[in-house]
Amino acid sequence: MFWAFFLYLLAAVAMQVPLREMSLIEFHKAITQIDSEFGNEYEVVHYLADYLSAQGLTVELQLVEEGRENVYAYLGDQRNSKVLLTSHIDTNPAGKIPYHLEGDEIHVRGACDAKGSVASQVFAFLELWDEKVIGEGDLALLFVVGEEYNGIGSLTAVNDLNASWSNAVIVGEPTDNKLSVGHKGNFRFDVNAVGVSCHSGYPEQGFSAVEYLLGRIEHLLQQEFPYSSLLGPTTVNIGTFHGGVAANLLAPSAKAEIYIRVAEDIQLVNRTVDRIFSTSHSNYTIVQMLEPQYLDYDVPGFELVACSYATDIPYFKGKTAKRYLYGPGSILVAHSAEEYILPGDLYEAVRGYKSIVKYNI
Structure with a gap:
């Protein structure tokens, strides 16, 4: 984990970009300490909206049900984008886990499913912007409610958000930072x-x-x-x-x-x-x-995996040219009393999301 973090810092310094990633772990801690079990996502939604707005993004809140909203963010005035990074902010009802460390492991409900993906996607976006890789109309962020029960957040976004993502949608879920070839x-x-x-x-x-x-x-x-x-x-x-x-x-x-x-x-x-x-x-x-999903996995440099779980990715079928499933952490601990993630996995996911985005813009 230390060496992954150290090499990441060296790469950032070499590119002479602001070290926003220094607060990645703190940001992950902040959003995981906000309880957001299905139906109780209001507080984390508004925390994310305020954070993204403070970074200079244009932020919209989309009403899904009373007291429940999706977060949609992009650069400038261009709501449509070539690529979308998306994940869910509700957590499963497997019981609360107080935030604590066990060695290098960060234990907390939502550590990997899926707030690890949320945090890594946010920082991938910010780094790509800092590096001037993306501008208006290239990349958007969508964080949805309700994935753990019925997918109502993504379904509402696809049907009613009135935005398009022409080239690719990248869904964040724990895949051990491997590209998924498909899921059940x-x-x-x-x-x-x-x-x-x-x-x-x-x-x-x-x-x-x-x-x-x-x-x-x-x-x-x-x-x-x-x-x-x-x-x-x-x-x-x-x-x-x-x-x-x-x-x-x-x-x-x-x-x-x-x-x-x-x-x-x-x-x-x-x-x-x-x-x-x-x-x-x-x-x-x-x-x-x-339906079972068969996904895109054409980006070089990734290990591949088939997943036995389901995600919101079916809702994006026919809405974009390519669909990817990728994220930090292991699904094997996601719904357990021992859910955790490694800091190095979060940093690796930032790099992974950046690679997939750059391949598709």
């Missing part, structure tokens, strides 16, 4: 079952929604979905399950949240879910349905 799609749905409550000593008088829904879920888990040679297997996660009233009553209702990571053929997944859960005793609601 997702089929996320809520399912409800209805039973008839009665005394548990006389089960023939009722119908247990819990038992019924457990049986339907077991049927789903037994399905064989297509395998992708690039993205691997389709996987199913039963995220939450709730049901019943008491141990001595048959359950009158039950519900579950289910997330399928789709490697191939999302329409088959859709038909399978419909066949299993659209019955006289259960129904389901699709929360999010996004």
Whole structure:
């Protein structure tokens, strides 16, 4: 980590540019110490907006829902740009982690997912501007809410922001600073079952929604979905399950949240879910349905990786010439109680984002 940081400073001095990156770690600390779990992004949104405005960028706040806004920033008056750097500012609901250091590791919720990308993208933008690589109409920043649940921030930006990015959109997520060749799609749905409550000593008088829904879920888990040679297997996660009233009553209702990571053929997944859960005793609601994604990775000098998670990148399909997925940190710690990032990874990501931008402007 030290040598990565030292070499980074030498490069900056050699180019005779302002050492804005000296505050990269402080900036990362500032935004990660602001709680921004899904639905609670207001404070970090306005911190980012104020910071970017103070740096001289033109900043817009786009209303997504009441109390929730996206941050859009660019140079001068040109809202459209050749390239867009974007990531999300909401964090997952896996529990708070107070900011602390363990050796070189920075531990805090959002360290890598995805405020590491946010911080690195901001400083990549500022350095490119300092170096006079970019001017008006070359590069914009978009930081969105809601990625961790339903992608509402990116969807709102694509549909209603009235801005365009002709050459490339670069989405920031933890990829270990490798360029992603693609990632799995997702089929996320809520399912409800209805039973008839009665005394548990006389089960023939009722119908247990819990038992019924457990049986339907077991049927789903037994399905064989297509395998992708690039993205691997389709996987199913039963995220939450709730049901019943008491141990001595048959359950009158039950519900579950289910997330399928789709490697191939999302329409088959859709038909399978419909066949299993659209019955006289259960129904389901699709929360999010996004195809597997195959991305651009033509920038020289990067290792490549296929990702098993999903991102907001599907919303940008058809909205730009190329789509890239790249960012600091490991997805393997992103939703855990040990989420962390290394300072050297943040500095490396600044260099990586700059390389991808320069390749596409």
